[in-house]
Amino acid sequence: MRKYVEFARVQMQVHAAYSAWFWANTFSILLRMLVIYFFWKAVYSSRTEIEGLPFEGMITYIIIAMFLQMFVSGVGQELAHTIKDGNVAIELMRPYNLITRLVAMDLGDKVIHFVRGALPLSILAFIFMDITLPTSWQSGLLFFISAFMGIWIGTFFDLLIAILAFWTINLWGLQVMKEAVISFFSGALVPLILFPEWFQTISLFLPFQAMVYVPVAIYTGILSGTEAWLALGSQVFWAVSLFVLLRVLWSIAIKKVTIFGG
Amino acid sequence: MIVVKNLEKHYKIAKRDPGLRGAIKSLFHRKFETKKAVKKINMHINAGEMVGYIGANGAGKSTTIKMLTGILTPTSGEVKVNGIIPYENRQQNASHIGAVFGQRTQLFWDIPVRESYELLKHIYEIPQAQYEETLKEFVDVLHLEPLLGIPVRQLSLGQKMRCELAAAFLHRPKVVYLDEPTIGLDVAVKVRIRAFIKQMNARYGTTVLLTTHDMQDIEEICQRIIIIDDGSVIYDGSIQDIKSQFGDKRVIHFELEDAADSFVLPEEIRALTEVLPTSDEDPHLVSLSFSNKHISGAEVIHTMMNHYSVADLTIADAKIETIVEEIYGRGMKKEVQHEEIR
Numbered sequence: 001m002r003k004y005v006e007f008a009r010v011q012m013q014v015h016a017a018y019s020a021w022f023w024a025n026t027f028s029i030l031l032r033m034l035v036i037y038f039f040w041k042a043v044y045s046s047r048t049e050i051e052g053l054p055f056e057g058m059i060t061y062i063i064i065a066m067f068l069q070m071f072v073s074g075v076g077q078e079l080a081h082t083i084k085d086g087n088v089a090i091e092l093m094r095p096y097n098l099i100t101r102l103v104a105m106d107l108g109d110k111v112i113h114f115v116r117g118a119l120p121l122s123i124l125a126f127i128f129m130d131i132t133l134p135t136s137w138q139s140g141l142l143f144f145i146s147a148f149m150g151i152w153i154g155t156f157f158d159l160l161i162a163i164l165a166f167w168t169i170n171l172w173g174l175q176v177m178k179e180a181v182i183s184f185f186s187g188a189l190v191p192l193i194l195f196p197e198w199f200q201t202i203s204l205f206l207p208f209q210a211m212v213y214v215p216v217a218i219y220t221g222i223l224s225g226t227e228a229w230l231a232l233g234s235q236v237f238w239a240v241s242l243f244v245l246l247r248v249l250w251s252i253a254i255k256k257v258t259i260f261g262g
Numbered sequence: 263m264i265v266v267k268n269l270e271k272h273y274k275i276a277k278r279d280p281g282l283r284g285a286i287k288s289l290f291h292r293k294f295e296t297k298k299a300v301k302k303i304n305m306h307i308n309a310g311e312m313v314g315y316i317g318a319n320g321a322g323k324s325t326t327i328k329m330l331t332g333i334l335t336p337t338s339g340e341v342k343v344n345g346i347i348p349y350e351n352r353q354q355n356a357s358h359i360g361a362v363f364g365q366r367t368q369l370f371w372d373i374p375v376r377e378s379y380e381l382l383k384h385i386y387e388i389p390q391a392q393y394e395e396t397l398k399e400f401v402d403v404l405h406l407e408p409l410l411g412i413p414v415r416q417l418s419l420g421q422k423m424r425c426e427l428a429a430a431f432l433h434r435p436k437v438v439y440l441d442e443p444t445i446g447l448d449v450a451v452k453v454r455i456r457a458f459i460k461q462m463n464a465r466y467g468t469t470v471l472l473t474t475h476d477m478q479d480i481e482e483i484c485q486r487i488i489i490i491d492d493g494s495v496i497y498d499g500s501i502q503d504i505k506s507q508f509g510d511k512r513v514i515h516f517e518l519e520d521a522a523d524s525f526v527l528p529e530e531i532r533a534l535t536e537v538l539p540t541s542d543e544d545p546h547l548v549s550l551s552f553s554n555k556h557i558s559g560a561e562v563i564h565t566m567m568n569h570y571s572v573a574d575l576t577i578a579d580a581k582i583e584t585i586v587e588e589i590y591g592r593g594m595k596k597e598v599q600h601e602e603i604r
Binding site: 002003006007013014017024086087089090092093094095096097140167257258 | 334335356361386
């Protein structure tokens with residue numbers, strides 16, 4: 001266990017070392033926030049609500065979703081690289097589980113990301129951009145649990161795609177597609193309730209809405225009461241099944257490497 | 263320490279149609295051809311031995327090492343390292359072995375060397391006191407002090423390799439696999455690395471299996487060599503033996519002024535020398551092989567000079583290098599090539 005904690009710690013340290021990257025990233029997030037703010041301000045200039053959402057609700061949803069989306073991808077890129085350049089062989093002769101190690105590093109990444117990036121920026125947003133607090137402390141708590149689940153689901157899904165690097169020659173296309181699908185179906189761009197009924201029904205059966213839409217909808221009160229608990233249940237379902245699928249696919253991939261030689 | 267019996271590894275190489283269609287098609291239906299990378303290898307290496315494992319590119323060295331480390335599962339046969347079957351208990355085996363792959367780095371790219379070692383301490387669960395003692399020793403022997411604070415990606419090849427080597431031995435493994443640890447390094451670094459390996463072996467009784475194309479490494483480090491060619495062991499024994507068996511062999515290359523097509527071995531030396539097949543590139547080249555127990559080099563040269571006009575000549579040395587190449591050559595049943603010194 002200790003070694004995985006160390007991996008997380010080292011990752012935080014690595015991250016802290018890239019300060020130019022950090023400032024560039026912070027600046028681009030600020031810019032995005034401004035664009036989003038003025039865009040929705042313009043949309044709402046001639047109406048008071050869309051699908052029952054007033055301006056404050058909408059901007060809160062969009063900004064929180066934007067922050068959450070930054071956390072739903074993971075270290076898939078790193079795993080895919082390791083597989084492509086053959087270094088996965090070296091990883092296999094280490095006394096640790098590579099997937100657990102990557103998840104630990106990812107966790108370290110996300111903690112530092114949260115503390116240095118998301119937290120101060122979201123405080124800024126609260127002060128300057130009409131972002132509202134959760135409707136009640138219960139929904140606030142539920143949001144945290146749900147966001148945590150959503151991040152796990154995103155992380156596992158990311159690794160799952162990366163493992164496909166064992167079978168496909170070029171993973172890049174698949175990863176780009178994954179990003180697009182997630183932005184769209186997860187509700188990271190706009191709340192899913194703005195989409196047509198049939199689209200909402202489809203996304204209900206996909207894991208993507210569990211990444212961003214569910215936690216943010218709980219935060220903003222779009223989902224509440226029984227609906228919120230049901231949505232949380234579906235998140236648990238997705239987290240567990242993706243985790244199991246990840247382990248199974250990984251052990252198949254390892255067998256393939258160890259028996260067929262890559 | 264290392265026991266290998268009738269070890270075989272066959273690869274199935276998938277033939278795949280190009281493009282996305284081919285990739286998708288190959289998910290459902292694949293054509294395979296089998297390649298035998300390792301054929302019925304046997305070896306028994308005792309604790310504390312330092313063995314050179316050599317062979318031409320593609321002979322099956324890496325495949326064998328991968329099976330010993332547990333990365334590959336053998337097709338058939340038995341492997342045991344330190345009583346553990348590596349491919350069944352990969353992680354357990356991993357904590358007792360160390361490895362350096364000359365072509366790949368095992369250190370963590372973005373963090374300073376010292377942090378890498380700290381991380382390794384946790385990964386291999388090395389007790390703090392032992393860690394400090396070992397690291398201090400390594401820093402002295404490999405002169406790592408100035409490198410400890412530098413991120414791995416900023417190190418030069420020689421510096422990196424020294425750090426890699428320390429990383430491989432840090433947890434005092436019982437067995438260390440070194441795959442071309444001196445590739446691309448200058449002589450000074452090579453000397454330091456060889457000294458370090460020998461010192462580790464003397465102090466901790468580490469078993470070392472070394473693959474390299476640098477015969478100097480082998481001669482200085484190993485007592486025993488195993489030569490593999492085309493997946494089979496073609497020699498297993500001490501360096502002394504191989505030297506006395508083949509060490510009297512000499513080869514002289516003659517550069518004739520006339521084309522070598524019409525060359526006939528002079529009568530006086532016909533019984534004692536042998537014409538080696540040479541490459542087609544140089545039509546003037548004739549290579550003669552002989553044993554210096556039976557005829558001296560001077561005599562061969564003298565005779566040749568009497569019969570032909572010789573533009574130039576080179577004598578191949580009798581070092582292990584030459585011998586090994588001759589053995590490779592015979593194994594492959596192709597023309598024997600010799601490393602030359604002028």
